[in-house]
Amino acid sequence: MNEEPNFKRIFLDTHLTKECKQKMWDGDIDIYNLEELKFCTERAKKVYGGYLSAMREVYGPNYSEFPDDPEVWARVVGQGRARRVYGIGSSDLDYLVTGTSSSVGSAPSQAEYQRSQEEVQVMRTQMVDLEVRLQQQLQEFMQNWRPPSS
Structure with missing residues (x-):
């Protein structure tokens, strides 16, 4: 796995079962096939499925050929709850994704x-x-x- 870390990979590394993670690292499973992935919780599976659906809406049927889209990720993860991301807590998600802050009056x-x-x-x-x-x-x-x- 010689690629830059991204929200998708970090999410999978923190929410897949140990066995499934190992298969992912070995390249034995398709990270775009929700049926092959075994998540620790149903909520995690639902969030990741939502991300894949949103990517399909934005990029079409060949969405897996496009790089991870942090703006799509932020939109899916940030819906209807506190905007916390594992590993970064409650940091300003807009700043982490786009480099601009949603906070009023920030530099x-x-x-x-x-x-x-x-x-x-x-x-x-x-x-x-x-x-x-x-x-x-x-x-x-x-x-x-x-x-x-x-």
Whole structure:
């Protein structure tokens, strides 16, 4: 299992039975087939099934070919209860998933700051391009302009 950890894998590592976890690590079961997975609780099975259904809704029948989607995960896990995630407690789930906080008055994250700086740079470039085009159009107009004869 040489892949980056994600919400899906962490959830499975903490909610599957010991035997099922070993099969998952060995690659002997399909983590997208709910029938092959043996969970410690029905609630865990229901949450994971909800995640797979939500991924199918977002990405279509080939959803398993897409990477883990933390926004879909946050939406499914955060429905109708405290937004706690195993291993991180009651930390701001929005911040962990998107890098932005849902808390009022919080300082922007480094990722959010970086994105805003990139957006500013794109806008500056667009403004410079627009200014150059306007100057070219004005010069062209002035070259072709003939005062009306009286």
